Amino acid sequence: MSGEAAWEMVIGLEVHCELATATKLFCGCRNAFGDEPNVNVCPVCLGLPGSLPVLNAFAVELAMRIGTALHCEIRPSTFARKNYFYPDQAKDYQISQYDQPINTGGWLELPDGSRVGVTRAHMEEDTGKLTHVGAGGRINSAHHALVDYNRSGVPLVEIVSEPDIRSAGQAKAYAAELRGILVATGASDGRMEEGSMRVDANVSVRSFGTDSFGTRCEIKNLNSLRSLGRGIDYEAARQIALIESGERVVLETRHWDESAGRTESMRSKEEANDYRYFPEPDLVPLVPDAAWRERVRAGLGPMPADRRSALVAALGGSASEAEADQIRAVVDLGLDELVRAAVDGGAPAPLALARAANEVAAQSDAGLVLTPESFAALLALESGGQLSATQSKAVLGLLLERGGGDPSAVAEELGYEALGADFLAGVVAEVIAANPDEWARYVAGDDKLTGLFTKEVMQATAGKANGKEVAAELRRLRG
């Protein structure tokens, strides 16, 4: 037997998450993305002689939230120095938690019910940002490089998974679920494209049924979920091809080239592996007491999985595949509270979910200013038949644009008078669209179907429509 079916992927992910603090990990410089270069710097984050680090309490708080959400044990921890020379590293060492990380031994449950172990989630500082100049910005052939230290010292939590992941799809699901958790804890905005969440993948392959691990490669530069999936699949295929042709996989770090669609070796120098870790003498041990750990636990809101369950419950205990997708989208965007509040206010759950997952999600930043009251009132108009779906979407669009408002007033402003001719025509059109086969038979002359269409329109308008008008409209449309 040959081919990929004989092989199993073994994947572990290392996720670096930039924490959403106001200041850096060890100094009071602003933690901000996109500023002019070298404006958020001080003696500490520039590594000036004589400067000393002091730990940011809120960064610790966020690290503890992440650990708690990932079911980790929160432990007494220390910082160490990881020594290596590199121009983006202001002190030529990185302050990182090494043998005594704050969070250890947790797990993450994916939407499909599988669990991935979390080895550790530790704090460390980010580096500055390099720009390679010349030769199209490629590192090895560039003419020179420029360094901006705004990012130097920005707090990171590095979340290291167990090698429990078995496919690119599962890796993407893990990264997506983790992103949802990071956002839900308030630890991060989770934006991969801005680098607030960076994923490295350790990939190896082994023949099915073996327990030992193959030689792994670490894949870097996976800047999106799509890259993550493609990079893993490419790398696993590369390793399988190597092994099947009698060659060996070399333990190394490889760079994902998104445009070329392949991983490339970035063999670093021989000194690279000796980081000479030792305890950071300029910082003292961090020992969160039971009260602090409990405060963090109690302050944590529901995580995405719980929030998805709550929406399923609101749907009556089960969700179709399409609804499950809507639920994921709504929870990922943090719109679930809006949905639940509307449902609590009497709106039909499928309708609330659909409007949130589509129209509100499309303007998810604006969604934050749409109050649950306003959303619920709109859904009541639509489900009560005062507005057609088309009209309801138009009103919702305006509400989002304006950052809220009274849906009835907006509907009136748009000229959507309850059960006016336009409205009735809209409802009839919707009913026809929902029953294309019946419509075809009616057009072909099956007049008995007038009753069915009328019944549907009555249902959609809570019985407020006039049967004669409905029949007239149906005839008009048949021409």
Added chain:
Amino acid sequence: MSSAGDPGRPPDSNPVSLSRHDVIHVARLARLTLSDDEVALFTAQLRSVLDHAADVASLDLAHLAPSTRPIAVENVLRPDEPRPGLDRGDVLAAAPAVENDRFRVPRIGGEAP
């Protein structure tokens, strides 16, 4: 360092005497270039210091925890409040080379280790 917290474990073994090769390797790690004469001189000098340190290398101290710092203090934290940093002009004025408000360095041979 992983074994630092393992109280039952004796030291790695008695390290063998420092060699010329060790000195060259360590100089490279520390980003220093040594002439042949310096390699010879430093090998002898560092060896004499390490030979003196044999008195502690041979002690059985497995029962003692290593002390990283002299005075025990815990949980020193600062509030997450921004403080003014340095003026960019001052910062860049101290740099050996600058381009577009950034620190300029020669090309970088490879990715970070």
Added chain:
Amino acid sequence: MTDARALAAAVRAGERTAREVTEEALDAIAAGDGALHAFLLVTPDDARAQADLVDAAVTQGRDPGPLAGVPIALKDNLCTRGIPTTCGSKILEGWRPPYDATVVGLLRDAGAITVGKTNMDEFAMGSSTENSAYGPTLNPHDTGKVPGGSSGGSAASVAAGFTPLGLGSDTGGSIRQPAALCGVVGMKPTYGRVSRYGLVAFASSLDQIGPFATNVADAALLFDVLAGHDGRDSTSLSSKPELTVPGLEDGIDGIRVGVCRNLIDGCAPDVVARVQEAAETLAAAGATVEEIRVPEFAYGLSAYYLIAPAEASSNLARYDGVRYGLRVDGDDAAAMNTATRTAGFGAEVKRRIMLGTYALSAGYYDAYYVQAQRVRTLVMQAFDRAYGSIDVLLGATAPTTAFDLGAKVDDPMAMYMNDICTIPSNLAGHPALSIPFGTGVDGLPVGVQLLAPALEEALLFRVARVLEAAAPEGVRSP
């Protein structure tokens, strides 16, 4: 110009102006430092501007501070805003820090006048001030001798009468040993008592800033100004320090003094004799004196010469030619780093960087670094045992009086032996002090060392005051 308290009192009372006192110090340096090279940089304009601020405060009836108008010399590893700070190294030549060390701010607030930056062994690595990239400092008592180190410039400035006060840093004895060799008072505070923010790091878990003065009361006053919590240093102690000046004259009745054989044996006979006389002096003043042995101190030297270089190898990685200081160009960034560091560091710094890199590197970490940190625990426990039955330890500061220039530069191990009596206090983070106590057979100053448990600086000064009052005739002013 030797008594800081008298000067401050006169300035505060309006009897003398800070400007006048400052000019005297600048004149003394101009006249005498050509022969000694205590200073790497004198800052007359800056000093005059500070003096004028003090005088304005006096004129306007505002409190000018306890050190009003007192000139002070700063070791050149203390950051001074806009004023070059070299650490005695080529690699920082011309670097002007954009910020002041915390202690520099405290001095200014106290009315002291910083007059310049003093010479030192490069990055504080040495015991003779011969490892400065800018040439050695000479001992004011005999210019054929070293002043000790690494804070040799500040010790020499005070000994020569240029400034009544000086600041040094002490990682393994770098305040106490030059104080002994120059015949002045020098004190290393409890680790964390004085902020390290703005002190260019040598070995972070050992470094402390401390005072030099011609007399105990001045040293105590300066310490009181420096001590206190600093939120910018995570290792700064938060407990409020006890002022040491008020109890200075309380005497030592009933104080238990342990004469520590392990801080005496192996020292030159004339040094040993002075320590014995100091013990007798303390007994005569009402202390109970007994001999004590702390054999674990013998391991301190080896532990120190692994821990300090290990931390230094990391602390000095940042001198890479990217952000400040020297750059020597290279084909790529790594080559530039290497060329810069190779040209910028002197031999002793390279030696220690390599030693520390080796001690931390894969395969040697446990045998050297971790083992040395266990020895540190051993030494700390030995101190605790000793302090179960005594209050202060007495010993020598340095094994000999000042030695000839050049005598030990080619033999690192011989040079390192200078620190054998001072290192234990650094490993444990305890305060210790060196006070002049007569002279050796060569007529050069001898310092005796007092050691006390953490936070007991007041006790140290109190005991030292008794020794000072009874000190044998000796070289006072060179």
